[in-house]
Amino acid sequence: MEGRAAVTVAGEREMALTSYPVPDPGPDEVLVRVTAAGICGSDLHMWRGEVPWFQPNPPGIQGHEMTGVVAKLGANRQRDSLGRPLREGDRVAYAYFIPCGECWACLTGTTGCPNRYRTRSTITADDPPHFLGAYAEYYVVTPGQWLFKVPDGLPDELVAPVNCALAQVVYGLHKIGLWLGDTVVVQGAGALGLYTCALARDMGAGRIIAIDAVPSRLALAQRFGADATLLLADYPTAAARVQRVLELTDGVGADLCVEVAGVAAVVQEGLEMLRPGGRYLWMGNIVPGARAEIVPHDAVRRPKAILGVLAYDRWVIPRALDWLARARARYPFETLVGSRYPLEQINAAFQAAEWAQGQGSVARVVITP
Numbered sequence: 001m002e003g004r005a006a007v008t009v010a011g012e013r014e015m016a017l018t019s020y021p022v023p024d025p026g027p028d029e030v031l032v033r034v035t036a037a038g039i040c041g042s043d044l045h046m047w048r049g050e051v052p053w054f055q056p057n058p059p060g061i062q063g064h065e066m067t068g069v070v071a072k073l074g075a076n077r078q079r080d081s082l083g084r085p086l087r088e089g090d091r092v093a094y095a096y097f098i099p100c101g102e103c104w105a106c107l108t109g110t111t112g113c114p115n116r117y118r119t120r121s122t123i124t125a126d127d128p129p130h131f132l133g134a135y136a137e138y139y140v141v142t143p144g145q146w147l148f149k150v151p152d153g154l155p156d157e158l159v160a161p162v163n164c165a166l167a168q169v170v171y172g173l174h175k176i177g178l179w180l181g182d183t184v185v186v187q188g189a190g191a192l193g194l195y196t197c198a199l200a201r202d203m204g205a206g207r208i209i210a211i212d213a214v215p216s217r218l219a220l221a222q223r224f225g226a227d228a229t230l231l232l233a234d235y236p237t238a239a240a241r242v243q244r245v246l247e248l249t250d251g252v253g254a255d256l257c258v259e260v261a262g263v264a265a266v267v268q269e270g271l272e273m274l275r276p277g278g279r280y281l282w283m284g285n286i287v288p289g290a291r292a293e294i295v296p297h298d299a300v301r302r303p304k305a306i307l308g309v310l311a312y313d314r315w316v317i318p319r320a321l322d323w324l325a326r327a328r329a330r331y332p333f334e335t336l337v338g339s340r341y342p343l344e345q346i347n348a349a350f351q352a353a354e355w356a357q358g359q360g361s362v363a364r365v366v367i368t369p
Helices: 041-048 156-163 165-176 191-202 215-223 238-248 266-273 316-327 343-358
Strands: 002-008 015-021 030-038 065-073 091-094 138-141 147-149 183-187 207-212 228-231 254-259 274-282 305-308 337-341 364-367
Touching: 002 343, 015 343, 030 091, 030 156, 041 343, 065 138, 065 156, 091 156, 091 316, 147 316, 156 165, 156 316, 156 337, 156 364, 165 191, 165 254, 165 274, 165 305, 165 316, 183 191, 183 266, 191 207, 191 215, 191 254, 191 316, 207 215, 207 238, 215 228, 228 238, 238 266, 254 266, 266 274, 337 343, 343 364
Parallel strands: 183 207, 183 254, 207 228, 254 274, 274 305, 337 364
Antiparallel strands: 002 015, 030 065, 030 138, 030 364, 065 091, 091 147
């Protein structure tokens, strides 16, 4: 049996459709039939050449936001990472990375292992087991990779981004610490920002202030739990935005600021929006070399805690799934789902995702292999 995959081509932006033998899973592996894969903002960064590909040497199978059903279980992989029995046909969500367990980050319990993509980055799609990316009909969950059953009732399109955007926000807010009654500023109302608004609301935030350049995004932020919004056209300078946050907090400043704009220049104004002792969570700026000028005084003399987060720990995916199932009726998660494309239209899908992002849309384009 063969399965199709969209693979990168040397020197070209477009991907090519090809087929590979579908492997039987090894004793500690699981073969998944992919049912939905999202085009994340970081996928577009890679496609534009701003961020290195997960599988840098072509041909590679890209994509990381995905979900699917168990096609075949390895002999030793009969349960998910919570010990629950697995069967063929079960819907599953899984991490797209594997901490190595041997580097200084792993040995010191630091999330964000620098070797977490090594199973993909050291081989090409031509090498077995071939299927190590989302944009394919199959995916091989390798030994040590976290895998969890999906609650009934959640559509695949909402589950696909759980292992990336939602998991990152869940972990980030947990690590930075959100206190009951906190005033939270959210810099950016894309998918990460909308998840942040909803999670912060459910975690007990007292007031949530969302900032963005696109009116429709801010309207959505209110539906996801934001109490106040700042449109860049109304507050065109950093000083004006800082002043408005101070007005909304009776001159004190916010308790927590979350950077999910992906714009390096907003970091300094985020520092200025925080009260002394405030906390700053950075999650949006992932482009290497993108620089910003900050004033260290504003984090030292008016002390602030700063934390950068990209990856997450193994407990996050099942809790994110559980929250999504419980919160689904209270927030308009379906607005985060955009157009659907079959695998053979992968290049058209990326063009559509690029256009939609340029128009300010937060909806993920979804590949349905």
